[in-house]
Amino acid sequence: MKPGEGFPGAMVNFFWIGLGSALGGMARYWLSGVVGRFAGETFPLGTLVINVTGSFVIGFFATLTDPDGILLVKPQHRHFFMSGLCGGYTTFSSFSLQTLNLAREGEWLKAGINSFASLFLCLLAVWLGHILALSLNRITK
Numbered sequence: 001m002k003p004g005e006g007f008p009g010a011m012v013n014f015f016w017i018g019l020g021s022a023l024g025g026m027a028r029y030w031l032s033g034v035v036g037r038f039a040g041e042t043f044p045l046g047t048l049v050i051n052v053t054g055s056f057v058i059g060f061f062a063t064l065t066d067p068d069g070i071l072l073v074k075p076q077h078r079h080f081f082m083s084g085l086c087g088g089y090t091t092f093s094s095f096s097l098q099t100l101n102l103a104r105e106g107e108w109l110k111a112g113i114n115s116f117a118s119l120f121l122c123l124l125a126v127w128l129g130h131i132l133a134l135s136l137n138r139i140t141k
Helices: 006-039 045-064 077-088 092-104 109-138
Strands: none
Touching: 006 045, 006 077, 045 092, 045 109, 077 109, 092 109
16 A cells, blocks of 8 residues: 555545645634735625635646646645645635625625626636746746
């Protein structure tokens, strides 16, 4: 049996993904609070900032560490970072609930702006992270 296979290996992976999720969740809570203190709480800007930065980071890391990337990273480390840290950090479920609450409160314009901005900016951020990592891959090869 190879390392990472079977029950003991799966438990190690679960541990690292859980640790990454906890760290990502703490970072999300902290940054959301910082943005909320500066921008106010009437619009879920903290969630938008988190989703955009998380999209950028995951696009950047995934591209740097894919088979054509410049960083050789073990699959367990990719899981820790992408599934754990980024999964715990990004807040799509919070986005969904906040957008629903805006709509239920009759704030249709804010709900629409939040939906459009989240989709557009997160796709833009993941693409920019990907492009930046591709350029780094080319420079160092």
